[in-house]
Amino acid sequence: EVQLVQSGAEVKKPGESLKISCKDSGYSFTSYWIGWVRQMPGKGLEWMGIIYPGDSDTRYSPSFQGQVTISADKSISTAYLQWSSLKASDTAIYYCARGKTSGEFDYWGQGTLVTVSS
């Protein structure tokens, strides 16, 4: 069974850095895309970016380009989303999801709640 397991909730201060993770189990990590999706409190889903761990091809939404970095470590089947300097407006739930070549996200992680507050 495919499972994407995300790292736990984080509480950070503005200006701090953060790296959250998404570990796959049960499928070939290098044969699918892994996307990241933001959901701000009470709001909708926003596509942030995506990586193909097989060759590290990475794409970003224009809204998030330069704001976050997406990476992956094939050796441990884990994808990452990181910030170098968090803002209060980064407070949200972040989901990772497996992306198929026809564009859909067929499996989702449980979400990581990131709270940024002074």
Add this chain to the structure above:
Amino acid sequence: SYELTQPPSVSVSPGQTANITCSGDKLGDKYASWYQQKSGQSPVLVIYQDSKRPSGIPERFSGSNSGNTATLTISGTQAMDEADYYCQAWDSSTSWVFGGGTKLTVL
């Protein structure tokens, strides 16, 4: 940038048919997917490649995509179908994009 527009809310009586629309420029030329998100849970894929249902999704969920509009249809809507629904499109030029979401209320 490419945008998808959904109605903020749709209401339906139990047992009736709910139609949720998603509009975008030449959306019919792209693949459309639909996700169900219940309160406090992760999204679940219910329709992909315009009209295909993943394993485990009830037959009452169906989809279509033509022109500028994709539609998610829930036939014989049940109380358990009350949730937020998001459309999503993809093609090589659009990359990935989500609609704003529709809250389905089963009255």
